[in-house]
Amino acid sequence: MGMPGEGGARRVVLHVGSPKTGTTFLQNVLWSQRATAREQGLLLPMERFNDHYLASLDLRGLSRRPIHPPRAIGMWDRIVAEVADWSGTALVSHELFAAATAEQAAAGVESLQAVGAEVHVVVTARDLVRQVAAEWQEHVKHRSTKTFADFVAEVREDDARTGWFWKVQDFASVLERWGAGLPPAQVHVVTVPPRGTSSELLWGRFASLLDVDPEAFNTALPRSNSSLGAEQAELLRRVNLELGERLPLPGPYPLVVKNVLAHRILEKHPGTRLALAPDDAKFAVAESRAIAGRLAASGVDVVGDLEELVPEAATVADEDAYRTPDAETMLTDSVSAIADLLVVLNERRRVQRRAEDMASAAQETPIRFALVQAARTRPLLGRAHGVYRRLRGAPEA
Numbered sequence: 001m002g003m004p005g006e007g008g009a010r011r012v013v014l015h016v017g018s019p020k021t022g023t024t025f026l027q028n029v030l031w032s033q034r035a036t037a038r039e040q041g042l043l044l045p046m047e048r049f050n051d052h053y054l055a056s057l058d059l060r061g062l063s064r065r066p067i068h069p070p071r072a073i074g075m076w077d078r079i080v081a082e083v084a085d086w087s088g089t090a091l092v093s094h095e096l097f098a099a100a101t102a103e104q105a106a107a108g109v110e111s112l113q114a115v116g117a118e119v120h121v122v123v124t125a126r127d128l129v130r131q132v133a134a135e136w137q138e139h140v141k142h143r144s145t146k147t148f149a150d151f152v153a154e155v156r157e158d159d160a161r162t163g164w165f166w167k168v169q170d171f172a173s174v175l176e177r178w179g180a181g182l183p184p185a186q187v188h189v190v191t192v193p194p195r196g197t198s199s200e201l202l203w204g205r206f207a208s209l210l211d212v213d214p215e216a217f218n219t220a221l222p223r224s225n226s227s228l229g230a231e232q233a234e235l236l237r238r239v240n241l242e243l244g245e246r247l248p249l250p251g252p253y254p255l256v257v258k259n260v261l262a263h264r265i266l267e268k269h270p271g272t273r274l275a276l277a278p279d280d281a282k283f284a285v286a287e288s289r290a291i292a293g294r295l296a297a298s299g300v301d302v303v304g305d306l307e308e309l310v311p312e313a314a315t316v317a318d319e320d321a322y323r324t325p326d327a328e329t330m331l332t333d334s335v336s337a338i339a340d341l342l343v344v345l346n347e348r349r350r351v352q353r354r355a356e357d358m359a360s361a362a363q364e365t366p367i368r369f370a371l372v373q374a375a376r377t378r379p380l381l382g383r384a385h386g387v388y389r390r391l392r393g394a395p396e397a
Helices: 023-032 034-039 050-059 075-084 095-099 102-113 128-140 148-157 164-169 171-179 199-210 230-243 253-268 278-298 327-364 366-377 379-391
Strands: 011-015 089-093 118-125 187-191 301-303
Touching (some): 011 102, 095 164, 187 199
Parallel strands (some): 118 187, 187 301
16 A cells, blocks of 8 residues: 655546536545555545645635635646655545646646556446436535526537536536546546445445445445425525625635535425426436436446446426425425524534633733643543542633
8 A cells, every 4th residue: 555755646636527426425535544545555645625625726726816826826736746755555535626727637636647657537427317407506505596406408509518517517528627537447437326325336446446445434424415405496596686685605605604504504404305397307318318328438437337327217307396395384494494593503603602701801811721632631630629629629611
C-alpha cells in the first residue's frame, strides 16, 4: 500500500460528478473515516472535504470572484502538489467538477499527469427520471423560486444542451470532456442502483475503484442531502419568494435556510414523492436510454449495469404530477416547520450560551478553568478533583 514521500503518485481517481448521484453519501463515508482510508493507501488531499469544492472553483476559473473565499485561489495546484508526494491512490472528489469545460478538464488531467500520476476519471450516474426531480429540489435549496413544472419545461426546451442541467447530468458528455485523451479503461461510470437497493451496493462499486476494502468502512451514517417531499419543496420555494433580497446567496442563505430549514427540518417531514407527468417521464426515459447507449459505444469501464440508467416510465409517471399542494396541507406543514425551527433555534441558543459561559470562566479564572477541563477529560485528575472538593466540603461538579 502507498505511503507518502516514496516518489510520484501511482494513481489518482478524479470523481467528477454528477450532482445528486450519491456523491454526498460516498464522500461522507470516506471523509468521516479518513484515517482508515489512509491506512489502506488512499489519500484524501488537503484538510477537509470543502477544499475539494474550492478546487473545483479554482480549476473552473471561479476562485478569484469576490463571493468566494480567498482560500480557493490556487487550491487545485495545492491538491496536485500533495498528490505528487503520495505513492498510493489519491481521490479528488466533488460533483461540481462535472461543470468544467473540455479545456478546463484537460488542464486538470494534464497537471496530474505532469507529476507522474495515472489518472482515472469516474462519474456516478443515475436515471434521468430521478435526476430531473432531484435537480429541481437542489435548485430550490439554492434559493430558486421556479416551480417544478417550469423547471421540467426548461430542461425539455434546452435543445442546445447548454444549460446547467445538461452540463452536469449528461453523463456521457461529462466523461467525454474529462476522459478525452485517456484510455477507455481509465474512464469509469458507476451506476447508481435502483430505488430501494441498499446503499452498500453503491459503496461497494465505488470502493472497488479505490482499491480499498469496503468492509473496513462504516456506511451506517446519518443521511445527508436527502430528498424533500413535494409539499416541503413547495414550502421552501415559497419561503424563497417571501425572502426577496434578504439572506442572499452567496451569504447567509446556505447556513440558515439550506442547512437548517431544508436539511434539519423539512427533510425529516414525510411528503409526497415528486414525479414527472407521463409525457415528461417518457422524455426522461428516452434521454436516459440515449445516454446509456453513448456510454456503451464509448467503451468506458462500467461498474454496475447501464440498464439501471433506463427506468420504466410507467412506474414513475403521475397524471397530475405538478399540482400545487392544497392550502390546508401547506398550512399544516408550515406550522410544523415553524415549531421545529423554534426548537432548533433554542438548541443553538443553549450551545451559544454555554460557549459564552465557558469563555467568561476561562477569562476570569484561567487556572481553575484549565484544571476543571483537564479533570473532565482525564479520569485520574477527575477523581483527585472529586476528593479535593469533598475535603473542602463543596459539592462535586
